[in-house]
Amino acid sequence: MNSLTDTTTWLVEIPSVTGDEAAIASAVAERLGTTYTPDEIARIGNSVVVGRRTGRPLVLLVGHLDTVPSQGAPPPHVDGDRLYGLGACDMKGGVAVMLHLLESPGILDGPYDVVGVFYDAEEGPSDANGLEGVLEQLEWLLRAELAIVLEPSDSEIQLGCNGTLNATVEFHGKSSHSARPWWGENAVSKAGEWLSMLHTREPAPVVIDGLEYREVMSVTMASGGIARNIIPDRFNLNLNYRFSPKKTIEEAIRQLMTVCDAADSVTVTDAAPAGPVQRDHPLVARLHEVSGAPFAAKQGWTDVARFGTRGVLGINFGPGETSQAHQADESLRISDLDDTYRALSELLT
Numbered sequence: 119m120n121s122l123t124d125t126t127t128w129l130v131e132i133p134s135v136t137g138d139e140a141a142i143a144s145a146v147a148e149r150l151g152t153t154y155t156p157d158e159i160a161r162i163g164n165s166v167v168v169g170r171r172t173g174r175p176l177v178l179l180v181g182h183l184d185t186v187p188s189q190g191a192p193p194p195h196v197d198g199d200r201l202y203g204l205g206a207c208d209m210k211g212g213v214a215v216m217l218h219l220l221e222s223p224g225i226l227d228g229p230y231d232v233v234g235v236f237y238d239a240e241e242g243p244s245d246a247n248g249l250e251g252v253l254e255q256l257e258w259l260l261r262a263e264l265a266i267v268l269e270p271s272d273s274e275i276q277l278g279c280n281g282t283l284n285a286t287v288e289f290h291g292k293s294s295h296s297a298r299p300w301w302g303e304n305a306v307s308k309a310g311e312w313l314s315m316l317h318t319r320e321p322a323p324v325v326i327d328g329l330e331y332r333e334v335m336s337v338t339m340a341s342g343g344i345a346r347n348i349i350p351d352r353f354n355l356n357l358n359y360r361f362s363p364k365k366t367i368e369e370a371i372r373q374l375m376t377v378c379d380a381a382d383s384v385t386v387t388d389a390a391p392a393g394p395v396q397r398d399h400p401l402v403a404r405l406h407e408v409s410g411a412p413f414a415a416k417q418g419w420t421d422v423a424r425f426g427t428r429g430v431l432g433i434n435f436g437p438g439e440t441s442q443a444h445q446a447d448e449s450l451r452i453s454d455l456d457d458t459y460r461a462l463s464e465l466l467t
Contacts, residue, residue: 122455123201125214130194130203136184139164139238139248143183146217146236153221162255165248168220169233171258177230177401177466178265179220180249180421180432181213182240189446199452206450208443212268212436215459219466228467235259240421244282244390249421253428264401265425266462270438272414273454275406277433279416279423280331281392283359283370284338288383293351305353306342312380313337324362326395329415331362335377356387360417363392393422396431401465405435409461435462 120128134142143164150159150168160167164183185205194203201211213236219225220234238248253259289309294302321332335357342353357378361370367389378384396402397413406413416422418440422432437454 122211122214122218122459123196123452125217126201126206126211126450126455127194127196127203129210129213130201130206134184134205135187136239136242139183143236143238146183146213149217150220150234153226160256162252163248164238165252166236167233167252167256167259168236169231170226171231171233174229174231176259176262177232178235178259178262178430179216179232179462180235180237180265180267181209181216181269181436182248182421183213183236183238184241185210186241186444191446191448196452200449201452202447202449204448206442207270207438207445207448209269209436209438211438211450211455212270212458215268215437215455215462218459219462222463222467224463224467230263230466232466233259233262235265244388247421247424249424253424260428260430262430264399265422265430265432267420267422267432267434268436268458269420269434270440270443270450271416271434271436272439273411273457274414275402275409275411275433275435276414276416277329277393277397277402278326278331278363278395278426279393279418279420279434280333280360280362281365281367281370281390281423282419283361283367283374283389284387285357285359285374285378286383286385286387287355287357287378287381288385289353290382291349291351291353294349296347296349299349302349302351305350309353309355309381312378324364326363326415327397329395329413331415332417333359333361335359335374360419361392363395365392367391390419391423391427393420393432394426399431402431402433405433405461405465408464409435409457411435411461
């Protein structure tokens with residue numbers, strides 16, 4: 119049987135940038151086809167759901183198959199205790215652990231119906247996320263006791279997640295010749311005081327069940343001007359807001375609008391809810407016991423929120439460091455693969 123390192127390397131060798139997941143979805147389905155019958159494998163677009171349903175309590179292992187675009191990442195290779203390559207950490211290491219767990223005889227014969235949900239398009243826009251279609255078509259997945267999302271989690275059990283909003287913030291001015299700027303109004307410099315406020319704005323801590331989530335607002339894109347000798351009459355910015363699980367999307371929008379009251383126009387372009395926090399669930403408490411992993415807040419957004427809106431508790435527990443995600447030289451600690459597999463295997467058997 120392949121090692122977890124071999125399986126992760128194999129997955130990294132299959133290109134799967136968002137929108138190009140057909141090959142890796144087929145590879146996962148083919149590999150698990152040696153353990154599961156055709157009626158135990160469902161292909162939905164470039165997502166694959168695999169598992170045996172016997173009526174035992176249902177636990178989901180969840181991972182996305184896509185990666186961000188390459189930034190010149192080298193071919194997969196091992197150096198010491200680290201495996202390098204595009205997607206190694208985010209999150210083909212987690213997908214490798216899922217494969218090995220689903221192939222384990224102890225789990226197949228264990229106390230739970232363990233189902234793997236391998237989905238596409240997680241790294242793209244929220245409304246194109248492949249998990250959405252999977253949950254709509256296979257409603258029985260929503261009867262799960264727990265969804266374990268194997269995103270990199272820093273050797274922690276990361277509970278819930280912050281929600282996220284994106285908004286286009288506009289400042290309006292009046293164009294004129296740049297030699298006579300007093301005939302116009304510069305929309306870019308008009309935004310200066312507001313940008314300075316955001317630059318010095320401190321993260322806002324929010325404590326939930328002893329865990330600290332931090333709310334932050336960041337300008338992530340900006341555009342303005344049409345020529346080097348014209349005073350710009352429009353300045354558009356993308357404002358990204360990460361809000362705590364204490365806020366609904368509606369409450370987060372109201373907070374964002376308050377912060378943006380100096381702007382001429384604010385348009386929310388997309389939103390995703392925060393994920394619920396629950397550390398006393400029996401399976402979560404048991405994972406904490408068998409793994410020794412501490413509980414922590416999930417600062418970023420993950421699909422535990424998508425499960426939460428449908429009444430299914432989700433947690434983040436997977437191999438890798440969150441700081442490695444989306445890095446040009448992305449890597450994964452190989453020992454994390456073994457630790458994650460061992461903890462989940464003990465939980466599920």
